[in-house]
Amino acid sequence: MPARLRHLSAAVSLFAALTSSGCALLGSGSMPNVVGMDLKEARSKADTAGFSNVHVHDASGGGRVPIRDRDWIVCFQSPAPGTKGGDNVDLGVVRDNDQCPDKDQSGPAPKAAAGTMPDLRGTSLAAAKNALPAGTVITPTDLYGHAVMVETHWKICTETPAPGAPLGTGQKVALGVVKLGDDCPKG
Known part of the structure; x- marks a missing residue:
């Protein structure tokens, strides 16, 4: 058998062994659970699963921008773990020394009716x-x-x-x- 065919045959055999043993392959298409991970690891896991378009926001509502991914922890994710297909991910994060809020605070502060004080408690x-x-x-x-x-x-x-x-x-x-x-x- 020519060398080229032997290499191809070996690669096919390795692929069959990995898939039959249940090993996850790159681009498997199922979103992993990344809540609790640092942002760098979460981006890597999402990308490995085929979700390469990762959007990040400050879940505290503070509007801070992550500069060093290792300093941020994932609190919220969309799509949910186990979601198949697609490539867009939205991650709500906080600094690693902050606590995750009970709910994602990233939306804008509430507007009240004109001439009325809005309820700003809990916003940045x-x-x-x-x-x-x-x-x-x-x-x-x-x-x-x-x-x-x-x-x-x-x-x-x-x-x-x-x-x-x-x-x-x-x-x-x-x-x-x-x-x-x-x-x-x-x-």
Whole structure:
């Protein structure tokens, strides 16, 4: 048998052995469960399964952008584990020293009816600023006494005026905030 056919025959035999033993092959088409993995490993697992178009967002709602994949943990994924086919994946992530939120906070802060204060609790300071009308005077105060600097790193716990209250142009709004990953103080 010529050398070329021997190599081809060996490759076919190896392929048959791998598939009959239940080994997963690249591009198997079934989305793995990547929740809890660091982002680098999650991207690799998704790509190996044939899901090569990975979109990533900050699940905390802070709008932060992952720069180093190893520093981020996957909290939410779409499509669900076991989904077959397709190549698009959306991963909700947080920094590795943050806790995953109970639900994905990546959507925009809620808008209230014109002239009404929206309920901003649980959103990031950056998202809240986008939800309030232009000209609103916002005063954030860390409820644990830290200096508030980077808007995307803070979560809103309290707000004055209260949600649903009238909100006029140029009105002052006081927001009690904590660092993302911290719990709001009780009481």
